[in-house]
Amino acid sequence: MDYRQYIAEKIPVDGVSAQEIAQLLSVPPDPAMGDYALPCFKFAKTMRKSPVAIAQEFAAAISPDDVIAEVTALNGYLNFKVNKAGLAKDVLARILSEGERYGSSDMGGGKVVCIDYSSVNIAKPFHIGHLSTTVIGGALYRIFNFLGYRAVGINHLGDYGTQFGKLIAAYKKWGDKERVQQGGIHAINELYVRFNNEADEAMEAEAREYFRLIESGDKEANELFDWFKSLTLAYVQTIYDRLHITFDSYAGERFYTDKMAPVVEELQEKHLLKESEGAQIVDLEPYGMPPALILRSDGASLYLTRDLAAAIYRHETYHFAKCLYVVAYQQNLHFKQLFKVLELMGRDWAKDMVHVAYGMVSLEDGAMSTRKGKVVWLEDVLSRCVEKARAVLEEKNPSLENKDDVAELVGVGAVAFGALCNNKIKDITFSYDRALNFDGETSVYLQYTCARASSVLAKAQAEGIACGVPDLTPCAAEAELLKQLAAFPKAVEQAAEKYEPSLISRCLLDTAKLFNKFYLECKIMQAEGDVRAFRLALTQATRTVLKNGLALLGIGVPEKM
Numbered sequence: 001m002d003y004r005q006y007i008a009e010k011i012p013v014d015g016v017s018a019q020e021i022a023q024l025l026s027v028p029p030d031p032a033m034g035d036y037a038l039p040c041f042k043f044a045k046t047m048r049k050s051p052v053a054i055a056q057e058f059a060a061a062i063s064p065d066d067v068i069a070e071v072t073a074l075n076g077y078l079n080f081k082v083n084k085a086g087l088a089k090d091v092l093a094r095i096l097s098e099g100e101r102y103g104s105s106d107m108g109g110g111k112v113v114c115i116d117y118s119s120v121n122i123a124k125p126f127h128i129g130h131l132s133t134t135v136i137g138g139a140l141y142r143i144f145n146f147l148g149y150r151a152v153g154i155n156h157l158g159d160y161g162t163q164f165g166k167l168i169a170a171y172k173k174w175g176d177k178e179r180v181q182q183g184g185i186h187a188i189n190e191l192y193v194r195f196n197n198e199a200d201e202a203m204e205a206e207a208r209e210y211f212r213l214i215e216s217g218d219k220e221a222n223e224l225f226d227w228f229k230s231l232t233l234a235y236v237q238t239i240y241d242r243l244h245i246t247f248d249s250y251a252g253e254r255f256y257t258d259k260m261a262p263v264v265e266e267l268q269e270k271h272l273l274k275e276s277e278g279a280q281i282v283d284l285e286p287y288g289m290p291p292a293l294i295l296r297s298d299g300a301s302l303y304l305t306r307d308l309a310a311a312i313y314r315h316e317t318y319h320f321a322k323c324l325y326v327v328a329y330q331q332n333l334h335f336k337q338l339f340k341v342l343e344l345m346g347r348d349w350a351k352d353m354v355h356v357a358y359g360m361v362s363l364e365d366g367a368m369s370t371r372k373g374k375v376v377w378l379e380d381v382l383s384r385c386v387e388k389a390r391a392v393l394e395e396k397n398p399s400l401e402n403k404d405d406v407a408e409l410v411g412v413g414a415v416a417f418g419a420l421c422n423n424k425i426k427d428i429t430f431s432y433d434r435a436l437n438f439d440g441e442t443s444v445y446l447q448y449t450c451a452r453a454s455s456v457l458a459k460a461q462a463e464g465i466a467c468g469v470p471d472l473t474p475c476a477a478e479a480e481l482l483k484q485l486a487a488f489p490k491a492v493e494q495a496a497e498k499y500e501p502s503l504i505s506r507c508l509l510d511t512a513k514l515f516n517k518f519y520l521e522c523k524i525m526q527a528e529g530d531v532r533a534f535r536l537a538l539t540q541a542t543r544t545v546l547k548n549g550l551a552l553l554g555i556g557v558p559e560k561m
């Protein structure tokens with residue numbers, strides 16, 4: 001049963017749908033006030049009455065029934081208490097029967113959502129700066145699929161540009177096949193850094209020539225380029241595997257090489273192109289933006305040009321309902337320009353494109369982040385966190401089996417959660433110790449709570465005690481936990497609506513807190529009969545919610561910890 005919907009249908013307001021009212025229902029901070037509250041301020045204008053009067057009028061009109069136990073008006077709010085026994089049975093039965101589908105829905109109706117995330121650069125380090133785009137994008141991908149959309153994960157590879165000419169020049173001069181094959185991305189990156197430090201004018205000229213050769217389809221130049229690309233992709237795949245990240249397309253910037261000319265033509269036909277110092281631009285001054293550079297004076301395309309072609313290609317190929325770009329806020333202007341140019345081209349679907357911007361992640365641990373000017377590779381952060389997780393586990397639970405496997409789930413999860421637990425636009429400083437705190441607002445805390453639930457359930461199973469959903473009025477701790485469990489589907493929905501996976505993180509942290517309170521206050525295995533069966537059901541439901549939520553975030557759960 002959907003309590004919000006049920007309550008909403010009892011409140012007829014002209015011109016406001018039950019769905020809108022359901023959206024307005026909030027959960028009061030103090031459970032003593034009620035389980036749901038409706039602020040009546042919104043209706044004051046249409047109903048031409050004060051919120052206080054409206055709340056009183058509604059309260060008088062609604063009579064309690066099987067579902068609604070009590071309705072009261074207070075300071076312009078309408079407070080509802082729902083029938084706890086009914087709520088308990090309903091919520092529990094639903095979670096137990098839906099299991100790993102609990103929280104999912106078909107609200108998406110198969111509509112396509114393209115999500116551009118991670119979008120790594122070939123031959124460049126996969127560094128800490130790519131953490132957020134990768135894990136936030138990956139989470140959104142799973143969340144949209146869970147809600148019945150068809151998500152298309154796109155890794156818009158940075159595989160176009162003069163740097164590849166430089167790389168080939170450097171390889172030709174200093175490279176060694178064996179070494180590059182062995183060292184992979186690290187060896188490639190070294191060559192690139194060396195070029196930037198040491199190249200003279202002659203080498204620069206060579207680099208330009210190699211770039212031209214790649215562009216003109218020269219066999220050797222392209223073979224080298226493809227080799228560098230495959231080494232980079234093999235490397236990033238190892239990180240994607242650890243973070244549980246997948247893609248449906250790796251069409252990167254290069255893929256649009258032959259798809260830009262028609263875009264430029266269209267811009268020309270629509271009189272949107274202007275010449276400026278030899279370059280071709282779209283004037284965006286009327287919209288308070290600097291000009292969008294489409295072609296450089298030497299005719300070369302730009303990042304923006306390729307994004308224009310990519311957007312059009314995606315729309316034609318996938319017929320998306322939404323196209324998301326999970327990219328750092330530093331590129332705000334780029335996406336504003338991109339969307340504006342598409343709009344000027346008459347693509348009305350430009351309104352369906354969203355820049356999902358996020359803040360910066362830096363490391364608290366300065367010692368490691370510098371390494372003399374070098375960037376922090378994400379791989380190193382993962383390994384370090386796993387190592388630390390291993391030490392923490394060793395200390396907490398020396399007899400734990402499979403410590404390495406558990407440490408991997410805990411350590412990698414902690415890094416991912418670092419980028420998933422706060423409002424995404426916030427800049428954050430990652431601290432290993434904070435992220436691995438068992439009692440903090442951490443993924444470890446969630447995993448640990450889950451393992452605690454698992455251990456109770458395993459014990460019950462070993463003793464042949466089943467869980468059940470009897471008719472029973474829950475105590476305060478149980479009721480609060482139940483209400484929180486019931487809120488999970490809404491949190492998933494809102495995470496999708498706001499492109500904010502942290503709403504799921506928040507919901508899970510609240511769930512874990514209330515479970516632990518319940519665990520301390522209510523005996524589970526020492527209880528008897530119906531009460532024990534009910535508490536076991538509550539324990540199982542909690543584990544389901546935590547597991548489902550963590551799975552959406554891409555974080556695994558060990559059976560024991």
Ligand code: ARG
Pocket residue numbers: 116119120121156157158307310325327
């Ligand atoms: N490779 C780019 C970078 O590292 C991000 C690409 C984002 N996606 C896009 N369609 N522009 O900055």
